[in-house]
Amino acid sequence: MAMQTIQFSEFGDPIAVAEVCDVADPGQPGSEEVLVETLASPIDPADIFILQGQYGRLPKLPAVPGIEGVGRVIQVGEGVKHLASGDQVMLPAYGNWCEQRRIAETELLKLPPHGDPKQLSMLRVNPPTAYLLVHEIAALNSGDWLIQNAANSAVGRYIIQLAGLAGIRTVNLVRREELRAELSDIGADAVLMDSEPDLPARIREITGGALPAYGIDAVGGDGTLLLAGCLAAGGVIVNYGVMSGKACKLSAEQLIFRDIRLSGFWLARWFEKNPQRAQPLYSRLATMIAEGRLRAKIDRAYPLAEIKSALQSAIRGGRNGKIILDFAKR
């Protein structure tokens, strides 16, 4: 039996190097393995960077891309203890853009059975990133304010929802006026254009006087500078992405006189330092997603065979949500 997979044999332009291939199906699972069919997998910025060869960790080539996805168990080995046919599972952090795989049971996390596979397929990276940015970096309490840029990004939207669930209030910087209503609908306390003159004064009006002590940056370049200007003295900026493609900037005035600090957040490192916290965190977030309390916006879903169009959509600016590979589509 044959199945479809995406492969790449060199790093480069993702649309050029990612190819659809027909390969033999994975065969019977070993004793402690399960056979899984992939249901859905998003195209993440990190997938793009990995295809381009520009990421902190790169696979040996040739490789199957796809750092997240959700699957359904279709067969289990005799030694498998906690999974059964029909279970929805979170797939491992590599090689998910293929129709079927044999995977060790220990690499899979069981998910709620009735959760939407497309929403659950985005569980691995963005929801824990947003959760940890909201809850672990700065010690925020209910009623405190944070500020973020790129608020309409996937992580930005999870941050709005997770902060809202904890009573933490958010100032959200965006570039397009029409996002105001959309982000307010998912719980944003304030949505401001990043081009607005005298942002700090506008924020003081909204918060009743104080500037936020915590800023979350996914833009870099002048975006970091702008965010730092909206922070209270002694405030902290954490950067987790660089949509501008430019190095983060902080002025000497901000660093020296206003004591603003800058650091970065990388989920992979956090899990390395806190391995025992991964499963409880994922279970908690999976439940929130399955219950519809935490949702990502999806721009469009593509079948696996249309990978090049899907990558083109993912790379292009001006999307309105994530691009998903939907394995039920043909």
Added chain:
Amino acid sequence: MAMQTIQFSEFGDPIAVAEVCDVADPGQPGSEEVLVETLASPIDPADIFILQGQYGRLPKLPAVPGIEGVGRVIQVGEGVKHLASGDQVMLPAYGNWCEQRRIAETELLKLPPHGDPKQLSMLRVNPPTAYLLVHEIAALNSGDWLIQNAANSAVGRYIIQLAGLAGIRTVNLVRREELRAELSDIGADAVLMDSEPDLPARIREITGGALPAYGIDAVGGDGTLLLAGCLAAGGVIVNYGVMSGKACKLSAEQLIFRDIRLSGFWLARWFEKNPQRAQPLYSRLATMIAEGRLRAKIDRAYPLAEIKSALQSAIRGGRNGKIILDFAKR
């Protein structure tokens, strides 16, 4: 009796706004005051910024500039307890570019009697900045490495000497080849051109493999980026100045994947948080200066009447040391 002072009545071009004035002498000291004649005062970058109106704290105008200096007590009030005529003292952090002043005894710190006034006049700002950057920000032990840029600056040279006295080893980035011997002479363990290709590889050769975990930045802009590239993963950069005039830059790769952190250091804030530590710190540093273990390089000394030429020299690039106002000169 008349005496000379420098005054400025508006913020602007320092050479234009700083004027020599003849004013009445300060008269007899009050009960808890001393009359002090100024011996020497450096022109600091902060003096320039204050004259330009671009500093974290600005005086009410008209004002006498001069944020540091050394004086000699010439008369004491009847209630003065710890100072006597002839004592050398560190002057307060404002208004020092005048020949004589009456000052409350509590604002003065007694200095070693035989120390060179020109060297001691630079005690207030740079030696404690360098000392705290070496000893308080990162927990370095004897044998550890730090890296700094602008290593030929006043603070940079104090850092080399203070690190050397503590057995902390320094990689020093400079822009001119001819500084290599000069900085080695005062104790620099390594002096590298900031333009050298593949600096991290050069540093690994020097240290025997590891990159420093602590970087001290006084350049900003691409200088911060370059410094961050020379640090071990998890390393810390502290910025205390911005010779490039540009915002500090850190790439997302450095922040997110390499976990480099950036913060700023401002001596005024440190003293605000640690008021009880000021006097012991100054006494320790004053002794080191008086004994010649800690020295700054002086480019040229000017009499007070030549303030405009002195400011011109201080503002101009390519100096080789500090510009000092020497009140013994006429």
